Amino acid sequence: MNKDNQNNDFKTPEGYFESFTERLMGRLSDNPSAHNDLIPKKDGFEVPEGYFEGVNQKILEKLNYSETKVVQLKPFKKYYMAAAAVAAIVTLAFIFNWSASKELSFDNIADSDLENYFENTDLGFSTYELAELIPVDELEYSDMLEGHLDQENVLDYLNDNIDDFEALNLENNE
Amino acid sequence: MIAEKTLVEELQSKETQSRAFEVLVDTYKQRLYWHIRRIVLNHDDADDVLQNTFIKVYKNIGGFKGDSKLFSWMYRIATNEALSFLKSKSKKLGISDGELQDNMINNLQADVYFEGDDIQLNLQKAIATLPEKQKLVFNMKYFEELKYEKMSEILGTSVGALKASYHLAVKKIEEYLKDD
Structure with a gap:
Protein backbone atom coordinates (compact mmCIF):
# COMPACT_ATOMS: atom_id res chain seq x y z
CA MET A 1 0.00 0.00 0.00
CA ASN A 2 2.86 2.33 0.86
CA LYS A 3 4.38 1.56 -2.52
CA ASP A 4 1.20 2.79 -4.30
CA ASN A 5 0.96 5.81 -2.09
CA GLN A 6 4.53 7.04 -2.28
CA ASN A 7 3.86 9.72 -4.92
CA ASN A 8 0.85 11.47 -3.40
CA ASP A 9 0.06 13.43 -0.28
CA PHE A 10 -3.39 11.96 0.38
CA LYS A 11 -3.97 9.84 3.44
CA THR A 12 -6.72 7.38 4.41
CA PRO A 13 -8.11 6.66 7.89
CA GLU A 14 -6.21 3.94 9.73
CA GLY A 15 -7.35 0.43 8.76
CA TYR A 16 -9.45 1.78 5.85
CA PHE A 17 -8.29 -0.79 3.27
CA GLU A 18 -8.28 -3.68 5.78
CA SER A 19 -12.00 -3.27 6.47
CA PHE A 20 -13.03 -2.18 2.96
CA THR A 21 -13.85 -5.65 1.62
CA GLU A 22 -15.94 -6.46 4.66
CA ARG A 23 -17.95 -3.24 4.40
CA LEU A 24 -18.47 -3.69 0.67
CA MET A 25 -19.68 -7.27 1.16
CA GLY A 26 -22.06 -6.04 3.86
CA ARG A 27 -23.63 -3.65 1.36
CA LEU A 28 -23.90 -6.31 -1.31
CA SER A 29 -25.31 -8.97 1.00
CA ASP A 30 -28.86 -10.26 0.74
CA ASN A 31 -29.89 -8.16 3.73
CA PRO A 32 -32.48 -5.87 2.12
CA SER A 33 -31.93 -3.10 4.62
CA ALA A 34 -28.21 -3.02 3.81
CA HIS A 35 -28.54 -1.32 0.45
CA ASN A 36 -31.28 1.14 1.08
CA ASP A 37 -30.57 4.45 2.77
CA LEU A 38 -33.90 6.05 1.98
CA ILE A 39 -36.07 3.60 3.90
CA PRO A 40 -35.47 3.69 7.68
CA LYS A 41 -34.30 0.45 9.35
CA LYS A 42 -36.62 0.77 12.35
CA ASP A 43 -40.39 1.11 12.20
CA GLY A 44 -40.89 2.91 15.52
CA PHE A 45 -43.38 0.48 17.09
CA GLU A 46 -43.07 -0.20 20.83
CA VAL A 47 -44.89 -2.47 23.31
CA PRO A 48 -45.92 -1.70 26.91
CA GLU A 49 -43.28 -2.74 29.44
CA GLY A 50 -43.60 -6.38 30.49
CA TYR A 51 -46.18 -7.13 27.78
CA PHE A 52 -44.53 -10.30 26.51
CA GLU A 53 -44.12 -11.66 30.04
CA GLY A 54 -47.83 -11.31 30.78
CA VAL A 55 -49.37 -12.31 27.45
CA ASN A 56 -49.15 -16.09 28.13
CA GLN A 57 -51.49 -15.74 31.09
CA LYS A 58 -53.96 -13.64 29.06
CA ILE A 59 -54.06 -16.27 26.30
CA LEU A 60 -54.64 -19.12 28.78
CA GLU A 61 -57.45 -17.19 30.51
CA LYS A 62 -59.14 -16.48 27.19
CA LEU A 63 -58.73 -20.11 26.19
CA ASN A 64 -60.32 -21.39 29.42
CA TYR A 65 -63.16 -18.90 29.02
CA SER A 66 -63.88 -19.96 25.45
CA GLU A 67 -63.80 -23.64 26.49
CA THR A 68 -66.43 -23.21 29.24
CA LYS A 69 -69.46 -25.27 28.31
CA VAL A 70 -72.71 -23.46 27.54
CA VAL A 71 -75.84 -24.99 29.12
CA GLN A 72 -78.51 -25.42 26.51
CA LEU A 73 -81.94 -24.12 27.50
CA LYS A 74 -84.03 -25.79 24.82
CA PRO A 75 -82.42 -29.13 23.92
CA PHE A 76 -85.30 -30.08 21.56
CA LYS A 77 -83.93 -27.48 19.16
CA LYS A 78 -81.17 -29.98 18.45
CA TYR A 79 -83.69 -32.34 16.82
CA TYR A 80 -85.02 -29.60 14.56
CA MET A 81 -81.47 -28.82 13.52
CA ALA A 82 -80.66 -32.47 12.89
CA ALA A 83 -83.80 -32.83 10.75
CA ALA A 84 -82.94 -29.67 8.81
CA ALA A 85 -79.37 -30.93 8.28
CA VAL A 86 -80.61 -34.29 6.91
CA ALA A 87 -83.01 -32.47 4.57
CA ALA A 88 -80.22 -30.19 3.37
CA ILE A 89 -77.88 -33.14 2.72
CA VAL A 90 -80.56 -34.96 0.71
CA THR A 91 -81.29 -31.83 -1.35
CA LEU A 92 -77.59 -31.18 -1.98
CA ALA A 93 -76.96 -34.81 -2.95
CA PHE A 94 -79.84 -34.56 -5.42
CA ILE A 95 -78.51 -31.32 -6.92
CA PHE A 96 -74.94 -32.65 -7.20
CA ASN A 97 -76.07 -35.87 -8.88
CA TRP A 98 -78.09 -33.81 -11.31
CA SER A 99 -75.17 -31.64 -12.35
CA ALA A 100 -72.18 -33.91 -11.73
CA SER A 101 -72.09 -35.21 -15.29
CA LYS A 102 -69.61 -32.52 -16.35
CA GLU A 103 -66.14 -32.75 -14.87
CA LEU A 104 -64.69 -29.45 -13.68
CA SER A 105 -61.77 -28.23 -15.77
CA PHE A 106 -60.30 -24.92 -16.84
CA ASP A 107 -61.91 -25.24 -20.29
CA ASN A 108 -65.36 -25.56 -18.73
CA ILE A 109 -65.14 -22.19 -17.02
CA ALA A 110 -67.07 -19.54 -18.91
CA ASP A 111 -65.06 -16.57 -20.16
CA SER A 112 -67.43 -14.25 -18.34
CA ASP A 113 -66.65 -16.04 -15.05
CA LEU A 114 -62.93 -15.57 -15.64
CA GLU A 115 -63.45 -11.90 -16.50
CA ASN A 116 -65.57 -11.42 -13.37
CA TYR A 117 -62.91 -13.13 -11.27
CA PHE A 118 -60.15 -10.83 -12.48
CA GLU A 119 -62.41 -7.79 -12.16
CA ASN A 120 -63.56 -8.53 -8.62
CA THR A 121 -60.47 -10.12 -7.10
CA ASP A 122 -57.68 -8.06 -5.62
CA LEU A 123 -54.63 -9.61 -7.28
CA GLY A 124 -52.28 -7.11 -5.69
CA PHE A 125 -51.08 -5.87 -9.10
CA SER A 126 -52.37 -2.91 -11.09
CA THR A 127 -52.77 -3.11 -14.88
CA TYR A 128 -49.52 -1.20 -15.34
CA GLU A 129 -47.66 -3.50 -12.99
CA LEU A 130 -48.94 -6.56 -14.83
CA ALA A 131 -47.80 -4.98 -18.09
CA GLU A 132 -44.35 -4.56 -16.56
CA LEU A 133 -44.22 -8.21 -15.54
CA ILE A 134 -45.64 -9.90 -18.64
CA PRO A 135 -43.15 -10.02 -21.51
CA VAL A 136 -44.61 -8.12 -24.47
CA ASP A 137 -42.90 -10.23 -27.13
CA GLU A 138 -45.06 -13.22 -26.16
CA LEU A 139 -48.26 -11.32 -26.97
CA GLU A 140 -50.01 -11.00 -30.32
CA TYR A 141 -52.48 -8.31 -31.28
CA SER A 142 -55.05 -11.03 -31.78
CA ASP A 143 -54.80 -11.89 -28.03
CA MET A 144 -56.47 -8.57 -27.27
CA LEU A 145 -59.24 -8.81 -29.86
CA GLU A 146 -62.55 -10.36 -28.98
CA GLY A 147 -63.44 -11.58 -32.47
CA HIS A 148 -61.46 -12.47 -35.55
CA LEU A 149 -61.09 -9.68 -38.10
CA ASP A 150 -61.57 -10.60 -41.74
CA GLN A 151 -59.08 -9.08 -44.10
CA GLU A 152 -62.02 -7.89 -46.20
CA ASN A 153 -63.51 -6.02 -43.24
CA VAL A 154 -60.17 -4.36 -42.53
CA LEU A 155 -59.90 -3.21 -46.13
CA ASP A 156 -63.51 -1.90 -46.09
CA TYR A 157 -62.78 -0.01 -42.89
CA LEU A 158 -59.61 1.55 -44.30
CA ASN A 159 -61.43 2.41 -47.54
CA ASP A 160 -64.17 4.23 -45.62
CA ASN A 161 -61.97 6.01 -43.12
CA ILE A 162 -58.74 6.91 -44.85
CA ASP A 163 -58.68 9.94 -47.16
CA ASP A 164 -56.25 8.59 -49.65
CA PHE A 165 -56.73 4.83 -49.69
CA GLU A 166 -54.57 4.37 -52.77
CA ALA A 167 -51.60 6.00 -51.03
CA LEU A 168 -51.40 3.04 -48.67
CA ASN A 169 -50.15 1.10 -51.68
CA LEU A 170 -51.55 -2.16 -50.32
CA GLU A 171 -51.25 -4.11 -53.57
CA ASN A 172 -47.48 -4.30 -53.35
CA ASN A 173 -47.51 -5.57 -49.80
CA GLU A 174 -49.98 -8.33 -50.22
CA MET B 1 -35.58 -24.99 21.58
CA GLY B 116 -41.27 6.87 15.51
CA ASP B 117 -40.29 10.32 14.27
CA ASP B 118 -41.45 11.99 11.02
CA ILE B 119 -39.35 9.60 8.92
CA GLN B 120 -40.96 6.53 10.44
CA LEU B 121 -44.42 8.08 10.21
CA ASN B 122 -43.85 8.82 6.53
CA LEU B 123 -42.71 5.25 6.03
CA GLN B 124 -46.01 4.00 7.48
CA LYS B 125 -47.89 6.41 5.20
CA ALA B 126 -45.96 5.06 2.23
CA ILE B 127 -46.65 1.44 3.21
CA ALA B 128 -50.36 2.30 3.58
CA THR B 129 -50.51 3.27 -0.11
CA LEU B 130 -49.47 -0.25 -1.21
CA PRO B 131 -51.94 -3.00 -2.21
CA GLU B 132 -52.48 -5.60 0.55
CA LYS B 133 -50.15 -8.26 -0.85
CA GLN B 134 -47.26 -5.85 -1.47
CA LYS B 135 -47.70 -4.46 2.04
CA LEU B 136 -47.37 -7.95 3.54
CA VAL B 137 -44.43 -8.89 1.35
CA PHE B 138 -42.57 -5.67 2.13
CA ASN B 139 -42.97 -5.99 5.92
CA MET B 140 -42.10 -9.68 5.91
CA LYS B 141 -38.95 -9.15 3.85
CA TYR B 142 -37.71 -5.77 5.06
CA PHE B 143 -38.48 -5.88 8.78
CA GLU B 144 -39.03 -9.56 9.55
CA GLU B 145 -36.22 -10.62 7.17
CA LEU B 146 -38.02 -13.80 6.10
CA LYS B 147 -36.66 -15.78 3.16
CA TYR B 148 -38.74 -15.83 -0.04
CA GLU B 149 -39.18 -19.62 0.27
CA LYS B 150 -40.69 -19.23 3.75
CA MET B 151 -42.93 -16.39 2.56
CA SER B 152 -44.05 -18.54 -0.35
CA GLU B 153 -45.14 -21.27 2.11
CA ILE B 154 -47.02 -18.75 4.25
CA LEU B 155 -48.73 -16.72 1.54
CA GLY B 156 -49.21 -19.49 -1.03
CA THR B 157 -47.61 -17.33 -3.73
CA SER B 158 -44.70 -18.31 -6.01
CA VAL B 159 -41.21 -17.03 -5.19
CA GLY B 160 -41.11 -15.17 -8.52
CA ALA B 161 -44.33 -13.28 -7.81
CA LEU B 162 -43.08 -12.43 -4.31
CA LYS B 163 -39.83 -11.02 -5.69
CA ALA B 164 -41.82 -8.94 -8.18
CA SER B 165 -44.11 -7.69 -5.40
CA TYR B 166 -41.17 -6.76 -3.17
CA HIS B 167 -39.38 -4.98 -6.00
CA LEU B 168 -42.50 -2.94 -6.82
CA ALA B 169 -43.17 -2.18 -3.15
CA VAL B 170 -39.64 -0.86 -2.53
CA LYS B 171 -39.81 1.24 -5.70
CA LYS B 172 -43.14 2.79 -4.66
CA ILE B 173 -42.02 3.46 -1.09
CA GLU B 174 -38.81 5.10 -2.29
CA GLU B 175 -40.74 7.28 -4.71
CA TYR B 176 -43.18 8.27 -1.96
CA LEU B 177 -40.38 9.14 0.48
CA LYS B 178 -38.43 11.05 -2.21
CA ASP B 179 -41.48 13.13 -3.16
CA ASP B 180 -42.38 13.89 0.43
Whole structure:
Protein backbone atom coordinates (compact mmCIF):
# COMPACT_ATOMS: atom_id res chain seq x y z
CA MET A 1 0.00 0.00 0.00
CA ASN A 2 2.86 2.33 0.86
CA LYS A 3 4.38 1.56 -2.52
CA ASP A 4 1.20 2.79 -4.30
CA ASN A 5 0.96 5.81 -2.09
CA GLN A 6 4.53 7.04 -2.28
CA ASN A 7 3.86 9.72 -4.92
CA ASN A 8 0.85 11.47 -3.40
CA ASP A 9 0.06 13.43 -0.28
CA PHE A 10 -3.39 11.96 0.38
CA LYS A 11 -3.97 9.84 3.44
CA THR A 12 -6.72 7.38 4.41
CA PRO A 13 -8.11 6.66 7.89
CA GLU A 14 -6.21 3.94 9.73
CA GLY A 15 -7.35 0.43 8.76
CA TYR A 16 -9.45 1.78 5.85
CA PHE A 17 -8.29 -0.79 3.27
CA GLU A 18 -8.28 -3.68 5.78
CA SER A 19 -12.00 -3.27 6.47
CA PHE A 20 -13.03 -2.18 2.96
CA THR A 21 -13.85 -5.65 1.62
CA GLU A 22 -15.94 -6.46 4.66
CA ARG A 23 -17.95 -3.24 4.40
CA LEU A 24 -18.47 -3.69 0.67
CA MET A 25 -19.68 -7.27 1.16
CA GLY A 26 -22.06 -6.04 3.86
CA ARG A 27 -23.63 -3.65 1.36
CA LEU A 28 -23.90 -6.31 -1.31
CA SER A 29 -25.31 -8.97 1.00
CA ASP A 30 -28.86 -10.26 0.74
CA ASN A 31 -29.89 -8.16 3.73
CA PRO A 32 -32.48 -5.87 2.12
CA SER A 33 -31.93 -3.10 4.62
CA ALA A 34 -28.21 -3.02 3.81
CA HIS A 35 -28.54 -1.32 0.45
CA ASN A 36 -31.28 1.14 1.08
CA ASP A 37 -30.57 4.45 2.77
CA LEU A 38 -33.90 6.05 1.98
CA ILE A 39 -36.07 3.60 3.90
CA PRO A 40 -35.47 3.69 7.68
CA LYS A 41 -34.30 0.45 9.35
CA LYS A 42 -36.62 0.77 12.35
CA ASP A 43 -40.39 1.11 12.20
CA GLY A 44 -40.89 2.91 15.52
CA PHE A 45 -43.38 0.48 17.09
CA GLU A 46 -43.07 -0.20 20.83
CA VAL A 47 -44.89 -2.47 23.31
CA PRO A 48 -45.92 -1.70 26.91
CA GLU A 49 -43.28 -2.74 29.44
CA GLY A 50 -43.60 -6.38 30.49
CA TYR A 51 -46.18 -7.13 27.78
CA PHE A 52 -44.53 -10.30 26.51
CA GLU A 53 -44.12 -11.66 30.04
CA GLY A 54 -47.83 -11.31 30.78
CA VAL A 55 -49.37 -12.31 27.45
CA ASN A 56 -49.15 -16.09 28.13
CA GLN A 57 -51.49 -15.74 31.09
CA LYS A 58 -53.96 -13.64 29.06
CA ILE A 59 -54.06 -16.27 26.30
CA LEU A 60 -54.64 -19.12 28.78
CA GLU A 61 -57.45 -17.19 30.51
CA LYS A 62 -59.14 -16.48 27.19
CA LEU A 63 -58.73 -20.11 26.19
CA ASN A 64 -60.32 -21.39 29.42
CA TYR A 65 -63.16 -18.90 29.02
CA SER A 66 -63.88 -19.96 25.45
CA GLU A 67 -63.80 -23.64 26.49
CA THR A 68 -66.43 -23.21 29.24
CA LYS A 69 -69.46 -25.27 28.31
CA VAL A 70 -72.71 -23.46 27.54
CA VAL A 71 -75.84 -24.99 29.12
CA GLN A 72 -78.51 -25.42 26.51
CA LEU A 73 -81.94 -24.12 27.50
CA LYS A 74 -84.03 -25.79 24.82
CA PRO A 75 -82.42 -29.13 23.92
CA PHE A 76 -85.30 -30.08 21.56
CA LYS A 77 -83.93 -27.48 19.16
CA LYS A 78 -81.17 -29.98 18.45
CA TYR A 79 -83.69 -32.34 16.82
CA TYR A 80 -85.02 -29.60 14.56
CA MET A 81 -81.47 -28.82 13.52
CA ALA A 82 -80.66 -32.47 12.89
CA ALA A 83 -83.80 -32.83 10.75
CA ALA A 84 -82.94 -29.67 8.81
CA ALA A 85 -79.37 -30.93 8.28
CA VAL A 86 -80.61 -34.29 6.91
CA ALA A 87 -83.01 -32.47 4.57
CA ALA A 88 -80.22 -30.19 3.37
CA ILE A 89 -77.88 -33.14 2.72
CA VAL A 90 -80.56 -34.96 0.71
CA THR A 91 -81.29 -31.83 -1.35
CA LEU A 92 -77.59 -31.18 -1.98
CA ALA A 93 -76.96 -34.81 -2.95
CA PHE A 94 -79.84 -34.56 -5.42
CA ILE A 95 -78.51 -31.32 -6.92
CA PHE A 96 -74.94 -32.65 -7.20
CA ASN A 97 -76.07 -35.87 -8.88
CA TRP A 98 -78.09 -33.81 -11.31
CA SER A 99 -75.17 -31.64 -12.35
CA ALA A 100 -72.18 -33.91 -11.73
CA SER A 101 -72.09 -35.21 -15.29
CA LYS A 102 -69.61 -32.52 -16.35
CA GLU A 103 -66.14 -32.75 -14.87
CA LEU A 104 -64.69 -29.45 -13.68
CA SER A 105 -61.77 -28.23 -15.77
CA PHE A 106 -60.30 -24.92 -16.84
CA ASP A 107 -61.91 -25.24 -20.29
CA ASN A 108 -65.36 -25.56 -18.73
CA ILE A 109 -65.14 -22.19 -17.02
CA ALA A 110 -67.07 -19.54 -18.91
CA ASP A 111 -65.06 -16.57 -20.16
CA SER A 112 -67.43 -14.25 -18.34
CA ASP A 113 -66.65 -16.04 -15.05
CA LEU A 114 -62.93 -15.57 -15.64
CA GLU A 115 -63.45 -11.90 -16.50
CA ASN A 116 -65.57 -11.42 -13.37
CA TYR A 117 -62.91 -13.13 -11.27
CA PHE A 118 -60.15 -10.83 -12.48
CA GLU A 119 -62.41 -7.79 -12.16
CA ASN A 120 -63.56 -8.53 -8.62
CA THR A 121 -60.47 -10.12 -7.10
CA ASP A 122 -57.68 -8.06 -5.62
CA LEU A 123 -54.63 -9.61 -7.28
CA GLY A 124 -52.28 -7.11 -5.69
CA PHE A 125 -51.08 -5.87 -9.10
CA SER A 126 -52.37 -2.91 -11.09
CA THR A 127 -52.77 -3.11 -14.88
CA TYR A 128 -49.52 -1.20 -15.34
CA GLU A 129 -47.66 -3.50 -12.99
CA LEU A 130 -48.94 -6.56 -14.83
CA ALA A 131 -47.80 -4.98 -18.09
CA GLU A 132 -44.35 -4.56 -16.56
CA LEU A 133 -44.22 -8.21 -15.54
CA ILE A 134 -45.64 -9.90 -18.64
CA PRO A 135 -43.15 -10.02 -21.51
CA VAL A 136 -44.61 -8.12 -24.47
CA ASP A 137 -42.90 -10.23 -27.13
CA GLU A 138 -45.06 -13.22 -26.16
CA LEU A 139 -48.26 -11.32 -26.97
CA GLU A 140 -50.01 -11.00 -30.32
CA TYR A 141 -52.48 -8.31 -31.28
CA SER A 142 -55.05 -11.03 -31.78
CA ASP A 143 -54.80 -11.89 -28.03
CA MET A 144 -56.47 -8.57 -27.27
CA LEU A 145 -59.24 -8.81 -29.86
CA GLU A 146 -62.55 -10.36 -28.98
CA GLY A 147 -63.44 -11.58 -32.47
CA HIS A 148 -61.46 -12.47 -35.55
CA LEU A 149 -61.09 -9.68 -38.10
CA ASP A 150 -61.57 -10.60 -41.74
CA GLN A 151 -59.08 -9.08 -44.10
CA GLU A 152 -62.02 -7.89 -46.20
CA ASN A 153 -63.51 -6.02 -43.24
CA VAL A 154 -60.17 -4.36 -42.53
CA LEU A 155 -59.90 -3.21 -46.13
CA ASP A 156 -63.51 -1.90 -46.09
CA TYR A 157 -62.78 -0.01 -42.89
CA LEU A 158 -59.61 1.55 -44.30
CA ASN A 159 -61.43 2.41 -47.54
CA ASP A 160 -64.17 4.23 -45.62
CA ASN A 161 -61.97 6.01 -43.12
CA ILE A 162 -58.74 6.91 -44.85
CA ASP A 163 -58.68 9.94 -47.16
CA ASP A 164 -56.25 8.59 -49.65
CA PHE A 165 -56.73 4.83 -49.69
CA GLU A 166 -54.57 4.37 -52.77
CA ALA A 167 -51.60 6.00 -51.03
CA LEU A 168 -51.40 3.04 -48.67
CA ASN A 169 -50.15 1.10 -51.68
CA LEU A 170 -51.55 -2.16 -50.32
CA GLU A 171 -51.25 -4.11 -53.57
CA ASN A 172 -47.48 -4.30 -53.35
CA ASN A 173 -47.51 -5.57 -49.80
CA GLU A 174 -49.98 -8.33 -50.22
CA MET B 1 -35.58 -24.99 21.58
CA ILE B 2 -37.75 -28.09 21.37
CA ALA B 3 -37.87 -29.83 17.95
CA GLU B 4 -40.93 -28.87 15.92
CA LYS B 5 -42.03 -32.45 15.26
CA THR B 6 -41.93 -33.35 18.96
CA LEU B 7 -43.80 -30.18 19.83
CA VAL B 8 -46.59 -30.98 17.35
CA GLU B 9 -46.88 -34.52 18.75
CA GLU B 10 -47.08 -33.20 22.30
CA LEU B 11 -49.68 -30.63 21.27
CA GLN B 12 -51.81 -33.34 19.73
CA SER B 13 -51.70 -35.59 22.79
CA LYS B 14 -54.18 -34.80 25.61
CA GLU B 15 -51.66 -35.51 28.42
CA THR B 16 -48.91 -33.20 27.21
CA GLN B 17 -51.05 -30.61 25.46
CA SER B 18 -51.16 -27.78 27.99
CA ARG B 19 -47.43 -27.85 28.78
CA ALA B 20 -46.60 -27.98 25.04
CA PHE B 21 -48.97 -25.09 24.36
CA GLU B 22 -47.10 -22.92 26.84
CA VAL B 23 -43.83 -23.75 25.07
CA LEU B 24 -45.47 -22.90 21.73
CA VAL B 25 -46.69 -19.52 22.98
CA ASP B 26 -43.28 -18.74 24.49
CA THR B 27 -41.47 -19.67 21.29
CA TYR B 28 -43.59 -17.79 18.80
CA LYS B 29 -45.37 -14.93 20.62
CA GLN B 30 -42.84 -12.22 19.77
CA ARG B 31 -42.43 -13.05 16.09
CA LEU B 32 -46.20 -13.37 15.56
CA TYR B 33 -46.88 -10.20 17.57
CA TRP B 34 -44.60 -8.07 15.37
CA HIS B 35 -46.04 -9.59 12.21
CA ILE B 36 -49.58 -8.76 13.38
CA ARG B 37 -48.61 -5.34 14.74
CA ARG B 38 -47.27 -4.24 11.34
CA ILE B 39 -50.64 -5.09 9.80
CA VAL B 40 -52.98 -3.58 12.41
CA LEU B 41 -50.52 -0.87 13.62
CA ASN B 42 -52.12 -0.40 17.05
CA HIS B 43 -50.88 -2.31 20.13
CA ASP B 44 -54.29 -3.13 21.64
CA ASP B 45 -55.57 -4.52 18.34
CA ALA B 46 -52.35 -6.51 17.87
CA ASP B 47 -52.77 -7.94 21.39
CA ASP B 48 -56.35 -9.01 20.59
CA VAL B 49 -55.40 -10.60 17.28
CA LEU B 50 -52.38 -12.37 18.82
CA GLN B 51 -54.59 -13.96 21.49
CA ASN B 52 -57.17 -15.03 18.91
CA THR B 53 -54.40 -16.48 16.75
CA PHE B 54 -53.11 -18.71 19.56
CA ILE B 55 -56.63 -19.80 20.46
CA LYS B 56 -57.24 -20.79 16.83
CA VAL B 57 -53.93 -22.66 16.78
CA TYR B 58 -54.85 -24.53 20.00
CA LYS B 59 -58.29 -25.49 18.72
CA ASN B 60 -57.08 -26.63 15.31
CA ILE B 61 -53.79 -28.31 16.18
CA GLY B 62 -55.54 -31.70 16.09
CA GLY B 63 -56.11 -31.24 12.37
CA PHE B 64 -52.55 -30.07 11.65
CA LYS B 65 -51.16 -32.63 9.20
CA GLY B 66 -47.60 -31.38 8.98
CA ASP B 67 -47.86 -30.69 5.21
CA SER B 68 -46.31 -27.31 5.94
CA LYS B 69 -44.08 -26.22 8.80
CA LEU B 70 -45.79 -25.37 12.09
CA PHE B 71 -44.26 -21.90 11.94
CA SER B 72 -45.65 -21.22 8.43
CA TRP B 73 -49.05 -22.57 9.44
CA MET B 74 -49.20 -20.26 12.47
CA TYR B 75 -47.99 -17.30 10.43
CA ARG B 76 -50.78 -17.99 7.94
CA ILE B 77 -53.37 -18.05 10.72
CA ALA B 78 -51.96 -14.80 12.17
CA THR B 79 -52.07 -13.11 8.75
CA ASN B 80 -55.66 -14.19 8.11
CA GLU B 81 -56.75 -13.17 11.61
CA ALA B 82 -55.16 -9.73 11.26
CA LEU B 83 -56.65 -9.09 7.81
CA SER B 84 -60.13 -10.24 8.80
CA PHE B 85 -59.88 -8.14 11.96
CA LEU B 86 -59.32 -5.05 9.79
CA LYS B 87 -62.14 -6.06 7.43
CA SER B 88 -64.64 -6.43 10.27
CA LYS B 89 -63.43 -3.19 11.85
CA SER B 90 -64.07 -1.19 8.67
CA LYS B 91 -67.45 -2.92 8.30
CA LYS B 92 -68.39 -2.07 11.89
CA LEU B 93 -67.41 1.59 11.39
CA GLY B 94 -69.18 1.70 8.01
CA ILE B 95 -66.08 2.97 6.18
CA SER B 96 -63.99 1.68 3.29
CA ASP B 97 -60.68 -0.17 3.73
CA GLY B 98 -58.84 2.90 2.44
CA GLU B 99 -60.54 5.20 4.94
CA LEU B 100 -59.66 2.76 7.73
CA GLN B 101 -56.00 2.85 6.67
CA ASP B 102 -56.08 6.67 6.81
CA ASN B 103 -57.62 6.55 10.30
CA MET B 104 -55.00 4.06 11.45
CA ILE B 105 -52.17 6.31 10.25
CA ASN B 106 -53.74 9.41 11.86
CA ASN B 107 -54.13 7.56 15.17
CA LEU B 108 -50.48 6.55 15.02
CA GLN B 109 -49.42 10.13 15.66
CA ALA B 110 -51.12 10.10 19.06
CA ASP B 111 -50.21 6.47 19.87
CA VAL B 112 -48.08 6.23 23.01
CA TYR B 113 -46.60 3.00 21.75
CA PHE B 114 -45.38 4.52 18.51
CA GLU B 115 -42.02 6.11 19.14
CA GLY B 116 -41.27 6.87 15.51
CA ASP B 117 -40.29 10.32 14.27
CA ASP B 118 -41.45 11.99 11.02
CA ILE B 119 -39.35 9.60 8.92
CA GLN B 120 -40.96 6.53 10.44
CA LEU B 121 -44.42 8.08 10.21
CA ASN B 122 -43.85 8.82 6.53
CA LEU B 123 -42.71 5.25 6.03
CA GLN B 124 -46.01 4.00 7.48
CA LYS B 125 -47.89 6.41 5.20
CA ALA B 126 -45.96 5.06 2.23
CA ILE B 127 -46.65 1.44 3.21
CA ALA B 128 -50.36 2.30 3.58
CA THR B 129 -50.51 3.27 -0.11
CA LEU B 130 -49.47 -0.25 -1.21
CA PRO B 131 -51.94 -3.00 -2.21
CA GLU B 132 -52.48 -5.60 0.55
CA LYS B 133 -50.15 -8.26 -0.85
CA GLN B 134 -47.26 -5.85 -1.47
CA LYS B 135 -47.70 -4.46 2.04
CA LEU B 136 -47.37 -7.95 3.54
CA VAL B 137 -44.43 -8.89 1.35
CA PHE B 138 -42.57 -5.67 2.13
CA ASN B 139 -42.97 -5.99 5.92
CA MET B 140 -42.10 -9.68 5.91
CA LYS B 141 -38.95 -9.15 3.85
CA TYR B 142 -37.71 -5.77 5.06
CA PHE B 143 -38.48 -5.88 8.78
CA GLU B 144 -39.03 -9.56 9.55
CA GLU B 145 -36.22 -10.62 7.17
CA LEU B 146 -38.02 -13.80 6.10
CA LYS B 147 -36.66 -15.78 3.16
CA TYR B 148 -38.74 -15.83 -0.04
CA GLU B 149 -39.18 -19.62 0.27
CA LYS B 150 -40.69 -19.23 3.75
CA MET B 151 -42.93 -16.39 2.56
CA SER B 152 -44.05 -18.54 -0.35
CA GLU B 153 -45.14 -21.27 2.11
CA ILE B 154 -47.02 -18.75 4.25
CA LEU B 155 -48.73 -16.72 1.54
CA GLY B 156 -49.21 -19.49 -1.03
CA THR B 157 -47.61 -17.33 -3.73
CA SER B 158 -44.70 -18.31 -6.01
CA VAL B 159 -41.21 -17.03 -5.19
CA GLY B 160 -41.11 -15.17 -8.52
CA ALA B 161 -44.33 -13.28 -7.81
CA LEU B 162 -43.08 -12.43 -4.31
CA LYS B 163 -39.83 -11.02 -5.69
CA ALA B 164 -41.82 -8.94 -8.18
CA SER B 165 -44.11 -7.69 -5.40
CA TYR B 166 -41.17 -6.76 -3.17
CA HIS B 167 -39.38 -4.98 -6.00
CA LEU B 168 -42.50 -2.94 -6.82
CA ALA B 169 -43.17 -2.18 -3.15
CA VAL B 170 -39.64 -0.86 -2.53
CA LYS B 171 -39.81 1.24 -5.70
CA LYS B 172 -43.14 2.79 -4.66
CA ILE B 173 -42.02 3.46 -1.09
CA GLU B 174 -38.81 5.10 -2.29
CA GLU B 175 -40.74 7.28 -4.71
CA TYR B 176 -43.18 8.27 -1.96
CA LEU B 177 -40.38 9.14 0.48
CA LYS B 178 -38.43 11.05 -2.21
CA ASP B 179 -41.48 13.13 -3.16
CA ASP B 180 -42.38 13.89 0.43
